[in-house]
Amino acid sequence: MKFLHLVNKQYTHLKQLPFLVIRGLLVVGAVLFSFEGHAQTESYLRVETNAFARIPVELKECQPLQQANTKDASRVLDILDNDLWMSSVIASFRTDEQLGGSNSPWLEISSKGPAQPFRLEVHPKVTIANDRVKLEAELIDSNSRRTLAQKTYNGCRDNLRLLVHSLADDIVNILTGEQGIAKSRIAFTAKTGESKEIFFMDFDGTNVRQLTATASLNLTPAWSHDARLLALTSYQNYNPNLLLVEVVSGKITRHFQTAGLQTAPVWSPDGDQIAFTSTHEGNAEIYVMNAEGKRVRRLTHHPSVDSSPTWSPTGRELAFTSDRLGNPQVFIMDAEGSNVRRLTLEGNY
Structure with missing residues (x-):
């Protein structure tokens, strides 16, 4: 109504x-340091807030x-x-x-x-x-x-x-003018006996319900855009594969099953694609598939470890972690896997 x-x-x-x-102000200062030769310019952001x-x-x-x-x-x-x-x-x-x-x-x-x-x-x-x-x-x-x-x-x-x-x-x-969060739900992994199952609850910690019952390890749950499905990694068949599970019924509707590790699924903003990390070709790379668990495409092609993909709000780009320069850094690429560029300049394992 x-x-x-x-x-x-x-x-x-x-x-x-x-x-x-609301007088909360964000003061962002960007300090650009001079460089010599081929040293890369570094930008530092400082975020502050008032009362x-x-x-x-x-x-x-x-x-x-x-x-x-x-x-x-x-x-x-x-x-x-x-x-x-x-x-x-x-x-x-x-x-x-x-x-x-x-x-x-x-x-x-x-x-x-x-x-x-x-x-x-x-x-x-x-x-x-x-x-x-x-x-x-x-x-x-x-x-x-x-x-x-x-x-x-x-x-x-x-x-x-x-x-x-x-x-x-x-x-x-x-x-x-913004949508509230009170109807949000949180999916998480909890230990039940010797297994780890997926549960979800209301944003305030109430109405905890168990979703999976595979008697195995179930990890990295990710909500679909319409909150009807959860994508997750399951060791149900003794190999870490991707499952898509209906939240209401708990029914496993689709899956991506192959050799190697499949993990860290994340839905695109429009709900049409799922990005994830897989080692089924030997090295940890970023892949995408459609919401039916088909049309799997490899996006990264590098001998280092590429993992933890996340979509931009527009769905036109993906950020991911890679140690291709020696230390784990965040990189960005177009949704087709092209135009890879480095985002962060500091950090270590």
């Missing part, structure tokens, strides 16, 4: 709010309706409070709490801003009927009392946490 926007022109600055209240002022958002009491109780309402506030704080841009607090202390974002905004500083309120309601849950929320400007947005989320009772995550992401999006 779409947001019901009841905002007139004086509130259209909400998308620009971070530029008004960061979060956007204050007050969480009003959650109203439980029908079969919902105060425990359900408290759970909504607990999840929402944690999600907004972990967004790193919002200072959420309860109605009965005060934002105090010398480092308080609220005090910083109050002292720098107008007599009535900008502040938002979230008014949530949770309704439970049988196995269904409805979460309603209204975002209000504390000063003008105008409703900026309101939305209703519906789902199974067991999905209450997911509905709150969706609400938190929408609040972040309204205030910053």
Whole structure:
């Protein structure tokens, strides 16, 4: 369902709010050193940040309706409070709490801003009927009392946490214009007996679920662009091969199986290709294949070790690690394997 926007022109600055209240500045200094003969010019970057002022958002009491109780309402506030704080841009607090202390974002905004500083309120309601849950929320400007947005989320009772995550992401999006992280999931490897299996969980460490059960080593999980699949390295058949596993069912849908080591898979931004490291031709090189596990192409051709590929945001380039100059350095190449150039100048094993 779409947001019901009841905002007139004086509130259209909400998308620009971070530029008004967030004073975190990145100061990047590039120092170019002179060189003689054929010595290469070196550039050093120094990143600094000043004090960061979060956007204050007050969480009003959650109203439980029908079969919902105060425990359900408290759970909504607990999840929402944690999600907004972990967004790193919002200072959420309860109605009965005060934002105090010398480092308080609220005090910083109050002292720098107008007599009535900008502040938002979230008014949530949770309704439970049988196995269904409805979460309603209204975002209000504390000063003008105008409703900026309101939305209703519906789902199974067991999905209450997911509905709150969706609400938190929408609040972040309204205030910053950026997608929130509350619905993100983390895939990881954990030891189970003598094997290592792939698990995944919500971004806040809850809802841990096991994905693989191969009774072998499973490593380096990588999400597909739509989060439906995980590419990973598995020793299921006593050789490290690449598997593509459906997240919902745990079904192994496709795989790339050959001699040697296949590891460190990473999906292209459009989800059409997977880059990975393989030694199936003897040396560790960078390869790509399509999302079906076919049309495998070798990109690097060097006697040194080339590994750990990662795509650029555009998908037109790949960065990778290589020790072709004696020490491991980061290199960049075009997605077809051409135009290889060195990026880093320092570092060692």
